[in-house]
Amino acid sequence: MTKKLSIIVPCYCEEESIPLFYDAVEKVALQLPNIKLEYWFIDDGSSDNTLDELRKLQQKDPEHVHYASFSRNFGKEAGLYCGLQQATGDYVAVMDVDLQDPPELLPKMLGYLESGEYDCVGTRRVDRKGEPPIRSFFAHMFYKLINKISDTEIVDGARDYRLMTRKMVDAILSMSEYNRFSKGIFSWVGFKTKYLEYQNKERVAGKTNWNFWSLLKYSIDGIVSFSQTPLNIASYVGLLSSVASVIGIIFVIARKLIYGGSAFGWASMVCIFLLIGGIQLLCLGIVGKYIGKIFMEVKNRPVYILKEKK
The missing domain is CATH 3.90.550.10 (Spore Coat Polysaccharide Biosynthesis Protein SpsA; Chain A)
Structure with missing residues (x-):
């Protein structure tokens, strides 16, 4: 046959x-x-x-x-x-x-x-x-x-x-x-x-x-x-950043109450802001990649x- x-x-x-x-x-x-x-x-x-x-x-x-x-x-x-x-x-x-x-x-x-x-x-x-x-x-x-x-x-x-x-x-x-x-x-x-x-x-x-x-x-x-691992990584990074921010706030308040004086370390704070901003943009980029794929799918183009x- x-x-x-x-x-x-x-x-x-x-x-x-x-x-x-x-x-x-x-x-x-x-x-x-x-x-x-x-x-x-x-x-x-x-x-x-x-x-x-x-x-x-x-x-x-x-x-x-x-x-x-x-x-x-x-x-x-x-x-x-x-x-x-x-x-x-x-x-x-x-x-x-x-x-x-x-x-x-x-x-x-x-x-x-x-x-x-x-x-x-x-x-x-x-x-x-x-x-x-x-x-x-x-x-x-x-x-x-x-x-x-x-x-x-x-x-x-x-x-x-x-x-x-x-x-x-x-x-x-x-x-x-x-x-x-x-x-x-x-x-x-x-x-x-x-x-x-x-x-x-x-x-x-x-x-x-x-x-x-x-x-x-x-x-x-x-x-x-x-x-979906990139999305999970973005979630974990966001969670860790949030936890680190809370710890940092507690540390600053405790230092103020114990030692007094004004806040200092503006240069380091700017660096931290840039770091956090960069992480946020990275996570948004990862999420955006998946959303872009969804966008192309729902348009139902050939x-x-x-x-x-x-």
Whole structure:
């Protein structure tokens, strides 16, 4: 019995990588008997010739290749969500177009799913060779932090590259939230997952569109989406500041009654005021981040807007 495997490929300014990716996966497809491939390339409002390359590829293989193009750049999370919505396969894979996700793992991943023991086969890098050391350090710190402050476990080094059953994909699609963090969502929905390890691979073409600050912002979004610990910290800091203020007031009154004289230490008081003011602004910023997320959710805007689909 032939089953369909849908491959979701988010693309942003990847005109050089698209034909290389397609050729590489087609070679692996020869090792997948009784499997029909369905490609869904999601153009995330690219500013280069990505959309033209997708049109050419779709004309070359209209039976298997499909694409959707956004009206602007909505981000990788929107691309993943769109791909999951469009996919019609019995199995659904998520892959990066730069071939840092090795297609050679697909047969092994499919084997685990067809055994019926697992609902998802994910991948994780065992090293970060080729990445700047500072980026690797903060990546490890992020995974350690979010696993300590969140009930949702995210495997260190886990990639978005994974193969899922239709049941798991439907569960993910039931979470229609606007602020999406797929690594957390994949884990939150549950289902038994097997992780395959592999060595880090370099991009086949082009350059990454992720820099340190975009990854930092993405990490903060992930923490806010799957943990209330920052809000708890703000509450604890506020409580400690209040207690310290009461103790300070008692101390000043007691000193006045015992020793007399006028109040002194204006410079230190100004420093304390600035410190307390800074803590208040920090706490307001944390609360504001969560309120901002709520604001975006209640506006009920679409996660993405399609310009073209074929």
